[in-house]
Amino acid sequence: QVQLQESGPGLVKPSETLSLTCTVSGDSISTYYWSWIRQPPGKGLEYIGYINYSGSTNYNPSLKSRVTISVDTSKNQFSLKLSSVTAADTAVYYCARDLRPTAYYYMDVWGKGTTVAVSS
Amino acid sequence: QSALTQPASVSGSPGQSITISCTGTSSDVGGYKYVSWYQQHPGKAPKLMIYDVSNRHSGDSNRFSGSKSGNTASLTISGLQAEDEADYYCSSYTSSSTYVFGTGTKVTVL
Numbered sequence: 001q002v003q004l005q006e007s008g009p010g011l012v013k014p015s016e017t018l019s020l021t022c023t024v025s026g027d028s029i030s031t032y033y034w035s036w037i038r039q040p041p042g043k044g045l046e047y048i049g050y051i052n053y054s055g056s057t058n059y060n061p062s063l064k065s066r067v068t069i070s071v072d073t074s075k076n077q078f079s080l081k082l083s084s085v086t087a088a089d090t091a092v093y094y095c096a097r098d099l100r101p102t103a104y105y106y107m108d109v110w111g112k113g114t115t116v117a118v119s120s
Numbered sequence: 121q122s123a124l125t126q127p128a129s130v131s132g133s134p135g136q137s138i139t140i141s142c143t144g145t146s147s148d149v150g151g152y153k154y155v156s157w158y159q160q161h162p163g164k165a166p167k168l169m170i171y172d173v174s175n176r177h178s179g180d181s182n183r184f185s186g187s188k189s190g191n192t193a194s195l196t197i198s199g200l201q202a203e204d205e206a207d208y209y210c211s212s213y214t215s216s217s218t219y220v221f222g223t224g225t226k227v228t229v230l
Contacts, residue, residue, distance in 0.1 A: 035219070044123065044209065044222070044224040045158075045221040047219045050218070060218060061121060094165055094166070104172070105152075106154065107168065107219075110165040111165065
């Protein structure tokens with residue numbers, strides 16, 4: 001059974017860099033694409049971006065200048081860095097499995113999410 | 121990329137059917153068969169319900185069905201039950217090779 005678990009600091013200061021890691025168990029990270037999604041308190045889901053097994057990435061244009069997603073195949077993990085954070089980046093951050101590059105384009109397994117607050 | 125448009129709320133009585141719309145553009149919903157629907161209960165992660173417009177995710181109830189016409193996709197819940205009360209989000213693959221989510225719909229069972 002595939003499971004994803006987000007980890008990282010729950011509090012980040014304004015202007016600093018938010019860093020989160022997603023650990024994948026029950027599947028090889030070298031098989032599919034892997035995504036990050038976030039949800040501000042009381043609001044909807046926002047797609048952040050993805051990385052594939054070879055390290056290729058693609059980001060939401062609205063966040064592209066501040067986002068970096070990387071992968072560590074030796075640890076079966078992928079990570080998110082979001083720079084120059086403000087209070088607007090306060091959200092629950094989810095990682096998810098994206099079934100590309102198969103014929104299926106959707107996210108079928110999600111982590112439970114981790115809450116990150118941006119505050120001084 | 122702009123969020124797909126969904127009604128903020130939809131309600132229905134137990135046993136009734138409700139439909140949630142999801143409107144995008146030719147660069148997302150209208151251009152691809154890759155529309156999916158997620159159910160989210162409070163404090164929980166989203167759960168995949170429908171993929172590729174109308175395919176039910178394994179193990180999910182057949183009371184959930186999806187369709188698409190032009191730039192608008194729809195999710196229908198038939199035989200509404202109390203456990204269906206949740207937020208629902210559509211998602212579409214886009215011409216930028218990423219995904220975009222809908223604004224979300226709160227379903228209330230009266």
